[in-house]
Amino acid sequence: MSDCKQFGTTIERYVAGELSDRELGPLLTHCRECDGCRRLLELHRDLTVAGSQAPVPDERDFSAMHERVLAQVTPREQGQARSFPVRTTFRAAAALAAALLLFVVGLSVGRGLPGQVAETRNGSMTSRLVSAIGAEAASNTDLADVENSRFTFSNVSFRPVNGDQVALDFDVTTHLQLVEPAESALVREALVHSLLNPSGTGTRLKAISFAARSMEPKVREALIFAMQRDESLAVRLKALTILSEHLDETEVESAVLKALRDDESVQMRLVALDYLASHSVDRERIREAIEDHQRPGDEALQVQLAAYDDRL
Amino acid sequence: MEFSDQALVNEIRSGSSVAFERLMRRYERLVYRVAYGFTRDATSAMDVTQETFLKVYARLESWRGEGDLKNWIARVAANEGMNWKRSQRRHPTHELDEAVFLKPDPRQADPIIEREAHDALRRSISTLNPRQQLALVLRYFQGMSTREISGTLECSEGTARNILFRGLAKLRSVMTEHEEIEH
Numbered sequence: 001m002s003d004c005k006q007f008g009t010t011i012e013r014y015v016a017g018e019l020s021d022r023e024l025g026p027l028l029t030h031c032r033e034c035d036g037c038r039r040l041l042e043l044h045r046d047l048t049v050a051g052s053q054a055p056v057p058d059e060r061d062f063s064a065m066h067e068r069v070l071a072q073v074t075p076r077e078q079g080q081a082r083s084f085p086v087r088t089t090f091r092a093a094a095a096l097a098a099a100l101l102l103f104v105v106g107l108s109v110g111r112g113l114p115g116q117v118a119e120t121r122n123g124s125m126t127s128r129l130v131s132a133i134g135a136e137a138a139s140n141t142d143l144a145d146v147e148n149s150r151f152t153f154s155n156v157s158f159r160p161v162n163g164d165q166v167a168l169d170f171d172v173t174t175h176l177q178l179v180e181p182a183e184s185a186l187v188r189e190a191l192v193h194s195l196l197n198p199s200g201t202g203t204r205l206k207a208i209s210f211a212a213r214s215m216e217p218k219v220r221e222a223l224i225f226a227m228q229r230d231e232s233l234a235v236r237l238k239a240l241t242i243l244s245e246h247l248d249e250t251e252v253e254s255a256v257l258k259a260l261r262d263d264e265s266v267q268m269r270l271v272a273l274d275y276l277a278s279h280s281v282d283r284e285r286i287r288e289a290i291e292d293h294q295r296p297g298d299e300a301l302q303v304q305l306a307a308y309d310d311r312l
Numbered sequence: 313m314e315f316s317d318q319a320l321v322n323e324i325r326s327g328s329s330v331a332f333e334r335l336m337r338r339y340e341r342l343v344y345r346v347a348y349g350f351t352r353d354a355t356s357a358m359d360v361t362q363e364t365f366l367k368v369y370a371r372l373e374s375w376r377g378e379g380d381l382k383n384w385i386a387r388v389a390a391n392e393g394m395n396w397k398r399s400q401r402r403h404p405t406h407e408l409d410e411a412v413f414l415k416p417d418p419r420q421a422d423p424i425i426e427r428e429a430h431d432a433l434r435r436s437i438s439t440l441n442p443r444q445q446l447a448l449v450l451r452y453f454q455g456m457s458t459r460e461i462s463g464t465l466e467c468s469e470g471t472a473r474n475i476l477f478r479g480l481a482k483l484r485s486v487m488t489e490h491e492e493i494e495h
């Protein structure tokens with residue numbers, strides 16, 4: 001018993017994580033003979049293991065919890081009581097949160113995402129987005145910070161609402177860097193966006209290269225869009241090359257015939273003719289596309305077509 | 313840029329839900345772990361976490377910046393955890409009886425013996441006074457140092473060390489009694 005009193009302070013310090021290795025030896029020797037102290041250390045060990053094995057929730061679980069808390073502490077309508085007297089300094093951020101919520105929820109309804117699940121997911125997404133934008137806004141102190149911000153705001157409009165509040169309406173974009181499987185849905189989505197929206201010529205060419213791996217409907221439409229409307233001849237030619245592998249699809253054949261008829265580049269039209277003629281597309285349709293209206297290069301195209309006819 | 317707790321609280325008092333969400337993100341794991349220490353059940357711990365943040369929001373006006381916000385939030389979480397335990401005593405459920413405090417010890421192959429040991433430990437924990445319970449939860453489930461525990465309990469480090477030790481010793485004593493009765 002006297003030993004236990006002697007080691008009581010030592011164990012107290014051991015449990016508190018303050019015992020040195022040098023001091024641990026005598027304690028362990030003591031525990032071989034003292035059942036009470038040994039059980040104390042075993043209990044300490046078991047509790048340490050139990051604590052380390054406590055589950056940590058998923059980020060989405062925490063986000064959902066935030067949503068539930070914020071829904072209870074943030075008044076949804078004007079005039080509803082709030083626990084704190086509201087001053088003006090952070091009103092814009094609160095209004096921003098509301099505006100973004102409307103923006104994202106509106107987006108989900110517009111795209112027809114499945115009801116409740118979509119709302120919950122968008123709620124979490126909005127929550128994280130608003131949190132990130134709010135933090136960035138608060139940390140940007142001068143114009144250079146704003147210009148270098150990772151978020152880009154566009155289509156911004158302001159509308160005063162009830163006293164000192166402002167309703168904001170805007171689109172926000174940010175920059176992400178990811179590594180994804182080449183055929184993932186996200187890669188396909190990104191390549192379609194890169195063809196539909198402003199991006200560098202090199203990026204659009206790379207996107208078309210990836211597009212060849214998976215010709216799903218939205219990718220095909222994006223390629224047709226690029227072939228017919230892209231300002232870069234290189235991009236249009238690349239898109240045409242990829243699409244030429246799918247000339248047995250009516251939509252693609254019509255699009256290439258349109259390129260043959262309308263493209264401003266003679267080179268593009270010649271290449272389109274090569275693909276169409278070598279794929280045994282109806283000669284009359286090809287001839288109509290060439291002779292439909294007089295354009296520079298029609299003569300060269302007709303010579304080329306005649307050469308194909310001769311070979312036949 | 314990392315905001316101080318005081319700056320966040322000022323923004324929240326100004327009505328910023330964005331700032332309050334930042335505060336929740338900062339302390340959600342602390343609160344959850346304290347809650348889990350009391351509930352030992354993931355779903356209930358998340359419920360307690362939610363209640364804790366609602367209480368934090370409602371009472372934030374009374375926090376005067378004296379002392380650490382983290383410690384104050386941990387105390388609110390511990391109070392909510394103990395409220396939860398009281399409510400479970402009033403409305404016990406089979407599901408909660410199934411909850412276990414410890415993961416199975418691989419040395420103990422017999423599940424009945426394991427279950428009895430776990431039940432004994434769970435019952436024993438409830439016999440500690442609130443400060444001892446909180447000290448043990450902070451130490452083992454949040455991994456707090458004695459200094460941090462002393463901040464949360466608002467006492468000296470020596471007192472915190474003593475509370476921790478006495479809590480552990482009482483736990484051992486009660487568990488030993490259980491074992492002797494059962495044998």
